[in-house]
Amino acid sequence: MQLNSSRSAPYLFLAPFVLSFLIFGAYPIIRSMILSLYITSGPEAQQFVGLDNYLHLLQDPDFWTAFRNTATFAIGSVALQLPLSLGLAILLNRSDMRGRNVFRFIFFSPNLMGLVFSALLFMLILAPKFGLLNASLHALFGLPSTTRWLSTPELVMPALIMVALWLYTGFNMVYFLAALQSVDGELYEAATIDGAGRWSQFWHVTLPGIKPVLIFVVVLSTIGSFQLFELAYLLLGNGSGPDQAGLTIVMYLYQNGFLGGDLGYAAAIGWTLAGMVLILSMIQLRLTGAGKEGR
Amino acid sequence: MRRVVIYSLLGLFSILCLVPIVWLVASAFKANADFQTYAFAPPVDRLTLGNFTSLFKQMPFLRFMMNSFFVAGATVIIQLFFSSLGGFALAKYEFAGKKVMMGVMLATMMIPGPVLLAPMYELIYHLRLIDSHLGLIVPGMVNVFGMFLFRQSMLSVPDEMLQAARIDGCNEFQIFWHVVLPVSRPIVGAFCLIAFMGTWNSFLWPQIILQSSDRFTLPIGLNQMVGVYEADYGALMSGTLLAVLPVVVLFFLLQKEFIAGLTKGAVKG
Numbered sequence: 345m346q347l348n349s350s351r352s353a354p355y356l357f358l359a360p361f362v363l364s365f366l367i368f369g370a371y372p373i374i375r376s377m378i379l380s381l382y383i384t385s386g387p388e389a390q391q392f393v394g395l396d397n398y399l400h401l402l403q404d405p406d407f408w409t410a411f412r413n414t415a416t417f418a419i420g421s422v423a424l425q426l427p428l429s430l431g432l433a434i435l436l437n438r439s440d441m442r443g444r445n446v447f448r449f450i451f452f453s454p455n456l457m458g459l460v461f462s463a464l465l466f467m468l469i470l471a472p473k474f475g476l477l478n479a480s481l482h483a484l485f486g487l488p489s490t491t492r493w494l495s496t497p498e499l500v501m502p503a504l505i506m507v508a509l510w511l512y513t514g515f516n517m518v519y520f521l522a523a524l525q526s527v528d529g530e531l532y533e534a535a536t537i538d539g540a541g542r543w544s545q546f547w548h549v550t551l552p553g554i555k556p557v558l559i560f561v562v563v564l565s566t567i568g569s570f571q572l573f574e575l576a577y578l579l580l581g582n583g584s585g586p587d588q589a590g591l592t593i594v595m596y597l598y599q600n601g602f603l604g605g606d607l608g609y610a611a612a613i614g615w616t617l618a619g620m621v622l623i624l625s626m627i628q629l630r631l632t633g634a635g636k637e638g639r
Numbered sequence: 640m641r642r643v644v645i646y647s648l649l650g651l652f653s654i655l656c657l658v659p660i661v662w663l664v665a666s667a668f669k670a671n672a673d674f675q676t677y678a679f680a681p682p683v684d685r686l687t688l689g690n691f692t693s694l695f696k697q698m699p700f701l702r703f704m705m706n707s708f709f710v711a712g713a714t715v716i717i718q719l720f721f722s723s724l725g726g727f728a729l730a731k732y733e734f735a736g737k738k739v740m741m742g743v744m745l746a747t748m749m750i751p752g753p754v755l756l757a758p759m760y761e762l763i764y765h766l767r768l769i770d771s772h773l774g775l776i777v778p779g780m781v782n783v784f785g786m787f788l789f790r791q792s793m794l795s796v797p798d799e800m801l802q803a804a805r806i807d808g809c810n811e812f813q814i815f816w817h818v819v820l821p822v823s824r825p826i827v828g829a830f831c832l833i834a835f836m837g838t839w840n841s842f843l844w845p846q847i848i849l850q851s852s853d854r855f856t857l858p859i860g861l862n863q864m865v866g867v868y869e870a871d872y873g874a875l876m877s878g879t880l881l882a883v884l885p886v887v888v889l890f891f892l893l894q895k896e897f898i899a900g901l902t903k904g905a906v907k908g
Contacts, residue, residue: 353811354732361725362740364780369747372758379757387764432652435645450653453660456890457883458840460858464879465663467865468872476662479678514656571751574842578862594753594843602847607757614754621751 380611390608397612407613409588410596411620413501417576417592418569420505421512426562429513433520434550448521451514459511463578466507470494470579494579497589504575504590512565519561520554527553559632563625570621573598593617666876667691674872690873691881697871700878702853703860708885710775710856711838718782718834719827726789727815731801744783756847763848770850779838785830792826793819828896832889839886857882 380397384390401407432451436444454462469476470493482489493503531549540548551558573594576585584591584599593613601610665680667690673681694700728734729741759778768774796819804814820827842858849859861878864871890897 351734354728354734354737357724357728357811357815358740361721361781361786364721365744365783368759368762368778369781369783370743372755372762373747373750375758375761376754379761387761432649435649438645440642447649447653450656454656456836456886457660457663458836458886460840460842460862461879461883464861464865464875465659468666468876469659469662474674474678476659476678483678510656510659567751571753573753578842578865582862582866597753597756598843598847601757602760607761610757611754614751614757618751618754622749625749 376611376614379608380615382608384606384608386605387607393608397609398616401609401612401616406588406591407593407596410591410593413588413590414570414572414592416501417504417508417572418566420501421508421569422562422565424505424509425513425516426565428509429516429561430520430558432513433517433524434546436517436521437524448514448518451517453514454511455515457511459574460578462507462511463575466510467494467579467581470503470507494581494590495586497585497587500576500580500585500589504572504579507575507579508569516561516565519557523554523557524550555632559629562632563628566624566628567621570617570624663876663880666873667880668877669873671871671873687873690871690877693871694874694878694881697874698860698864698878699853700860700881703855703857704881706772706854707839707856707858707882710772711835713772713776714779714838715831715834717776717780718785719830721780722782722785722830723789723820723823723827724815725786726791727793727819729786729790730793731796731798731819744786748783753843756843759844760847769848770854771848772854774848775841775845775856778844779841782834785834788830789823789826792823796822825896828893832893832897835889836886 379390381392381394382390383393383397435441436447457465468474470478472478472490472492475493477493478487478489478491481487481491491499493499527550531553532545535545535549571594572592576590576592577583577595577598580590584595594617597610597613597617600606600613662679666674668686668688669677669681670685670687670689673685677685729737763769763774763778766774766777768777800818800822801814804818809817840858841856842862845856845859846862849855852860852863855863857878861875861882864875864878
């Protein structure tokens with residue numbers, strides 16, 4: 345299909361995208377690396393300090409607080425969300441399932457609220473006294489209705505994990521359901537003939553069948569969780585919460601770079617986050633053996 | 640028996656998903672005084688439209704909504720045009736540098752967004768776009784994920800169709816516009832919804848560059864309201880409800896395309 349008239353066409357078609365990509369994608373990435381070697385005060389004043397930003401970062405107790413909080417959130421939400429999403433998807437994937445689309449829509453609906461507006465809603469749901477959560481726990485289990493979810497340091501991360509669970513479980517389920525539906529039905533028949541039980545079918549047919557999607561969702565959820573910001577920032581009233589229990593890595597970046605004006609330090613935090621996420625993803629890919637076996 | 644257990648589990652989780660949303664709707668019509676008395680929902684005769692009146696009185700809510708529509712609309716249209724045209728070129732043409740280009744773009748997708756905040760602020764500052772809607776729209780023009788979504792989908796458009804259009808005298812752009820884009824309607828729908836939701840909910844970047852309240856988008860404006868009018872829960876909930884409605888409407892219009900588009904990259908990828 346190579347015609348003379350079409351030789352220049354792809355370049356012309358890609359030009360708008362590539363041009364804006366170079367200015368607003370590639371350039372900022374390179375500039376960010378350079379910026380991370382400077383101390384700055386706003387966009388006008390800067391001084392070269394080499395790797396000092398990174399060294400300072402690793403010795404800053406606030407950064408480690410942020411790291412601990414973010415990691416707690418990431419581990420908690422991935423560990424709770426994904427098994428639940430997968431479980432729901434498996435239930436919905438049964439051949440005798442009625443109302444699959446209705447359930448799928450219901451489970452997905454929190455996602456339509458979006459991150460920011462969910463945070464505003466849950467600020468009131470988690471409020472002591474009149475908040476929906478305390479009122480429900482009181483009505484159902486007789487628990488005290490005075491729990492201060494967002495102003496008790498130990499409860500901040502569990503509360504954030506809970507909101508994330510509400511928000512994203514259905515979203516991940518949509519991926520899993522699509523993956524399950526693409527697993528070859530004959531494999532299950534063969535397994536049944538071989539006398540495989542339900543668990544055995546799950547381990548030997550279902551899991552291998554959805555493995556690429558499973559890995560994709562695990563890696564993406566981890567990367568996403570490590571960028572926790574809006575949920576914490578909005579729920580905690582535009583701050584880091586009691587005893588900095590809700591300080592996250594991106595919040596630390598925002599505070600230093602845009603409230604404190606040190607764009608260089610913010611860039612260094614950004615690259616440190618990128619490094620951590622990259623290492624984590626590689627560990628996950630290695631552990632799951634992705635790429636070793638062909639599909 | 641087994642079915643009963645399964646449906647109970649699904650029902651329980653449905654309730655957990657829906658209750659907060661029902662509570663949002665109820666709270667939007669609940670008088671502030673009733674928040675203490677009726678934790679779930681007040682009796683029907685106590686429902687009020689007062690929250691909406693006080694919402695519009697307290698803040699330029701309509702202004703925020705118009706700002707959000709303008710920024711999200713402009714961003715989606717530009718992204719749609721750039722990404723679909725680029726995706727078409729990558730799907731249907733062979734040219735020098737294609738592999739390298741795709742590799743570079745895929746690699747940049749691995750870099751977390753916050754890395755770009757500081758240099759982007761510097762760039763937008765030097766372009767004198769701080770505190771402007773253009774400062775929100777311009778950095779959002781590039782959607783690498785979107786371009787790959789279009790490429791993936793347009794790979795399945797048969798070459799014969801393109802060839803036939805060429806014989807009919809179409810130039811390359813006309814082929815894209817009159818043949819490829821129309822048959823890609825589902826993916827266009829999915830893309831529009833995903834891109835719209837992303838921009839509509841964008842918080843961190845607007846929070847960094849917007850300063851004047853008459854330029855605020857909904858997330859920034861509503862969040863501002865929390866600090867200033869802390870006690871007016873009803874108004875806050877009515878504002879939140881109105882803010883999510885456009886996404887819900889768009890979702891119902893584009894539902895089918897959306898689920899297909901969301902899972903396309905993951906399953907076939």
